[in-house]
Amino acid sequence: MAQEILIDAEHLSRYYGPTCAVRDVSFQLAKGDVLGFLGPNGAGKSTTMQMLTGNLAPSAGTIRVRGIDLLDAPKRAKHELGYLPEQPPLYREHTVDEFLTYCGRLHRVSGNRLRVAVDQAKHRCGLGAVGKRLIGNLSKGYQQRVGIAQAILHNPAVVILDEPTVGLDPIQIREIRALIRELGNEHGIILSTHILPEVQGVCNRVQIINRGRLVFSDTLAGLEQHLHSQHLIVRLRNAPAPTEIQQLPGVAAVEVLDDGRLRLRYEGASPAEAIAETAVNRRWGLEELIPERRTLEQIFIELTMQDAHMDAGTSTATEEAA
Ligand code: ADP
Numbered sequence: 001m002a003q004e005i006l007i008d009a010e011h012l013s014r015y016y017g018p019t020c021a022v023r024d025v026s027f028q029l030a031k032g033d034v035l036g037f038l039g040p041n042g043a044g045k046s047t048t049m050q051m052l053t054g055n056l057a058p059s060a061g062t063i064r065v066r067g068i069d070l071l072d073a074p075k076r077a078k079h080e081l082g083y084l085p086e087q088p089p090l091y092r093e094h095t096v097d098e099f100l101t102y103c104g105r106l107h108r109v110s111g112n113r114l115r116v117a118v119d120q121a122k123h124r125c126g127l128g129a130v131g132k133r134l135i136g137n138l139s140k141g142y143q144q145r146v147g148i149a150q151a152i153l154h155n156p157a158v159v160i161l162d163e164p165t166v167g168l169d170p171i172q173i174r175e176i177r178a179l180i181r182e183l184g185n186e187h188g189i190i191l192s193t194h195i196l197p198e199v200q201g202v203c204n205r206v207q208i209i210n211r212g213r214l215v216f217s218d219t220l221a222g223l224e225q226h227l228h229s230q231h232l233i234v235r236l237r238n239a240p241a242p243t244e245i246q247q248l249p250g251v252a253a254v255e256v257l258d259d260g261r262l263r264l265r266y267e268g269a270s271p272a273e274a275i276a277e278t279a280v281n282r283r284w285g286l287e288e289l290i291p292e293r294r295t296l297e298q299i300f301i302e303l304t305m306q307d308a309h310m311d312a313g314t315s316t317a318t319e320e321a322a
Pocket of ligand 1 (some may be wrong): 016019020021039040041042043044045046047048
């Protein structure tokens with residue numbers, strides 16, 4: 001069954017004066033999607049997120065949220081959106097209950113519905129026991145839960161989270177990621193992050209933006225295909241001359257690595273089985289035969305380095321936080 005399309009962004013562009021920050025970006029978000037949105041600093045992530053949340057008008061293009069045009073009917077469209085900015089606007093001197101009640105009123109929820117909505121959001125974010133605590137006294141992990149609770153309070157179809165695990169400790173990160181995965185069952189989620197393993201741990205789709213353009217967009221399953229590098233790493237105790245190996249069917253190139261292992265490039269299906277068989281028959285002393293896998297980090301760097309002026313900030317893209 002086709003999934004309901006929650007966000008349909010078509011040909012989005014945004015200029016700041018002569019600078020084109022986002023150029024002709026189109027994508028869709030379906031119910032159940034947890035979309036990881038990646039890119040080096042300055043690539044256009046914040047600009048795109050701000051356009052999607054209705055906080056910045058596109059210079060060109062359209063955004064429909066559950067079919068409602070964000071520019072034509074911003075109030076209705078925004079009702080379907082929940083947003084956790086990178087710096088959540090939390091009132092530290094409020095209790096969790098006071099703050100969430102206030103946020104509910106901003107979304108025009110009132111009376112008994114408001115009490116139910118606050119209770120549900122607290123329950124879903126594991127805040128049941130801290131309703132009477134001052135936000136300023138909570139740990140950063142719990143403050144982030146409050147930020148997520150305000151984003152889902154009005155039960156929006158789409159939840160947009162900007163760097164939701166930055167500054168958390170590893171245990172808090174695990175908890176927030178589990179919460180995001182769970183929210184993905186009921187909502188469509190867009191998650192901007194610098195942490196590549198977070199994408200692989202939480203998301204089912206990945207998009208990479210570079211210099212304002214989408215340069216990669218695929219499901220995680222599709223990404224797996226990209227991770228296969230068409231290379232095998234082989235260690236042989238009695239290796240023959242590389243030319244002998246290169247003559248094997250399917251082997252396109254042989255490279256001898258510094259540690260003596262061989263890196264074979266192949267075309268089409270993997271020749272691993274034939275290589276194992278030949279190695280046994282010809283007594284090459286097969287010790288190791290492994291498919292080489294690339295990482296998301298390598299793909300990210302290849303795609304974003306192509307024409308980039310990589311600045312120092314970009315190195316955070318490779319950070320493992322958990
Ligand atoms: P990211 O969030 O991926 O770091 P941004 O969307 O913040 O990227 O920025 C994309 C580009 O637009 C950058 O070149 C940035 O310098 C530029 N930019 C962002 N905001 C403004 C602004 N308010 N005025 C002028 N240029 C801006």
